[in-house]
Amino acid sequence: MARIVEVGEADDPRVDDFRDLSRADRRPDRPGGRGLVIAEGVVVVRRLLASPYPVRALFGVHRRLDELSADLAAVDVPAYAADADVMAQVVGFHLNRGVLAVADRAPEPEPRELIAGAQRLAVLEGIGDHENLGSLFRNAAALGVDGVLLGSGCSDPLYRRSVRVSMGHVLRVPFARLDAWPDDLALLRDAGLRIAALTPRAGSVPLGQADLDRGPVAVLLGSEGPGLTEEAIAAADTAVRIPMAGDVDSLNVATSAAVAFHEMGAGR
Amino acid sequence: MARIVEVGEADDPRVDDFRDLSRADRRPDRPGGRGLVIAEGVVVVRRLLASPYPVRALFGVHRRLDELSADLAAVDVPAYAADADVMAQVVGFHLNRGVLAVADRAPEPEPRELIAGAQRLAVLEGIGDHENLGSLFRNAAALGVDGVLLGSGCSDPLYRRSVRVSMGHVLRVPFARLDAWPDDLALLRDAGLRIAALTPRAGSVPLGQADLDRGPVAVLLGSEGPGLTEEAIAAADTAVRIPMAGDVDSLNVATSAAVAFHEMGAGR
Numbered sequence: 001m002a003r004i005v006e007v008g009e010a011d012d013p014r015v016d017d018f019r020d021l022s023r024a025d026r027r028p029d030r031p032g033g034r035g036l037v038i039a040e041g042v043v044v045v046r047r048l049l050a051s052p053y054p055v056r057a058l059f060g061v062h063r064r065l066d067e068l069s070a071d072l073a074a075v076d077v078p079a080y081a082a083d084a085d086v087m088a089q090v091v092g093f094h095l096n097r098g099v100l101a102v103a104d105r106a107p108e109p110e111p112r113e114l115i116a117g118a119q120r121l122a123v124l125e126g127i128g129d130h131e132n133l134g135s136l137f138r139n140a141a142a143l144g145v146d147g148v149l150l151g152s153g154c155s156d157p158l159y160r161r162s163v164r165v166s167m168g169h170v171l172r173v174p175f176a177r178l179d180a181w182p183d184d185l186a187l188l189r190d191a192g193l194r195i196a197a198l199t200p201r202a203g204s205v206p207l208g209q210a211d212l213d214r215g216p217v218a219v220l221l222g223s224e225g226p227g228l229t230e231e232a233i234a235a236a237d238t239a240v241r242i243p244m245a246g247d248v249d250s251l252n253v254a255t256s257a258a259v260a261f262h263e264m265g266a267g268r
Numbered sequence: 269m270a271r272i273v274e275v276g277e278a279d280d281p282r283v284d285d286f287r288d289l290s291r292a293d294r295r296p297d298r299p300g301g302r303g304l305v306i307a308e309g310v311v312v313v314r315r316l317l318a319s320p321y322p323v324r325a326l327f328g329v330h331r332r333l334d335e336l337s338a339d340l341a342a343v344d345v346p347a348y349a350a351d352a353d354v355m356a357q358v359v360g361f362h363l364n365r366g367v368l369a370v371a372d373r374a375p376e377p378e379p380r381e382l383i384a385g386a387q388r389l390a391v392l393e394g395i396g397d398h399e400n401l402g403s404l405f406r407n408a409a410a411l412g413v414d415g416v417l418l419g420s421g422c423s424d425p426l427y428r429r430s431v432r433v434s435m436g437h438v439l440r441v442p443f444a445r446l447d448a449w450p451d452d453l454a455l456l457r458d459a460g461l462r463i464a465a466l467t468p469r470a471g472s473v474p475l476g477q478a479d480l481d482r483g484p485v486a487v488l489l490g491s492e493g494p495g496l497t498e499e500a501i502a503a504a505d506t507a508v509r510i511p512m513a514g515d516v517d518s519l520n521v522a523t524s525a526a527v528a529f530h531e532m533g534a535g536r
């Protein structure tokens with residue numbers, strides 16, 4: 001059962017985990033910081049409470065903490081309550097969502113663990129934009145992807161903005177990092193997954209004809225601008241594409257991913 | 269051939285079309301304003317120049333106007349050049365993209381004109397969020413949708429933020445408004461289009477089994493939270509859904525739209 005602890009002053013050291021979240025040089029969720037996982041808003045806080053990440057504390061206005069009372073009954077952490085002004089002073093900006101939670105990181109699974117038994121995986125290369133990364137995890141969760149593998153050049157999915165944009169689904173969809181890139185794609189092939197690289201290049205198979213809903217499959221996704229590297233495409237088993245109208249920029253990567261994820265589970 | 273006109277002072281009345289774009293009460297792109305269409309950045313400005321909207325003027329730093337010189341050769345409008353500081357004073361904020369263009373609106377097509385001969389249409393209900401609307405138009409352009417019909421409760425696609433998020437594709441994909449909602453859906457049926465409502469409700473057909481790529485079809489899309497109204501669903505010919513993993517929030521509406529648009533053109 002979480003303890004509600006009133007916080008009346010913004011300089012109270014008990015809420016230091018939540019301090020100055022907008023100041024890049026002091027942010028606890030940055031690699032240079034303490035690497036904490038920060039959840040914002042009732043929906044995302046609820047997902048953090050249900051996740052494997054060890055929650056350290058909550059911080060919110062009474063109304064939002066009340067909304068979470070059923071969830072808080074199951075955890076033994078302090079829930080710091082303050083008014084909106086004190087919260088804004090601590091956090092560094094006015095927080096519309098009215099509640100935050102903070103957790104330590106947990107060990108990430110080994111790629112082999114994540115791959116074993118998976119039917120549908122996403123493998124990312126060069127996805128540096130935190131919002132795209134968050135959206136992609138949200139889409140993966142909604143469309144039944146079992147896990148995400150991070151190849152070279154990907155950002156941290158647990159960065160605060162990714163967590164928020166994902167609506168907390170980065171806290172639920174397991175992810176692991178592939179160190180040897182793209183050589184580690186062999187781990188997928190060894191586990192019986194077909195690897196399909198999504199790329200607009202000539203000769204790639206239209207997604208609707210690629211039968212991605214048959215058998216275990218991993219879709220390889222690159223960033224919106226440069227796309228997948230030649231090395232990554234060469235390491236895949238097949239190249240697939242979303243048919244596009246002439247002279248239109250490519251789709252946003254999270255949107256392309258959603259189209260591919262749907263194809264993987266379409267069950268025709 | 270556009271004329272380059274140097275602007276040295278922020279109070280120059282010739283750039284009044286571009287003034288105070290961030291002040292809601294004075295914004296020329298708001299319904300209460302003069303309803304101007306505003307394009308930001310080289311890519312979007314280029315699409316505005318190629319659109320049916322009558323361009324009034326450009327305003328940018330020299331470097332960006334230089335990038336547009338080939339496009340400007342074909343139009344006879346003033347191109348106001350200023351340094352970044354003067355631009356920021358006029359516009360009201362620092363403009364990373366370095367160039368703007370402004371146009372008058374053009375008459376919208378009648379729904380019947382837009383529907384005639386269309387193979388793939390999107391029909392929207394209650395899409396109030398400008399970014400979602402912009403993303404949806406971008407996805408429509410990329411995935412070969414012939415046009416967009418706006419039912420009740422939709423925002424203005426030509427609002428500045430929608431134009432930007434669409435990457436200028438709202439200036440290319442034709443749209444029209446349906447006044448009698450949802451009765452005007454009959455216009456689509458009369459023209460031979462099948463109307464498929466995208467809704468998670470029980471009994472709707474999984475998208476992968478709905479054969480949306482056979483014959484003229486219009487997909488009916490509602491907003492992320494409330495979804496389509498009962499009246500709209502009842503007025504459709506069929507209800508289809510994107511199969512979702514358990515207890516996950518629905519997808520973003522522009523993302524759902526992309527999945528449906530891809531199905532409409534999948535050509536299996």
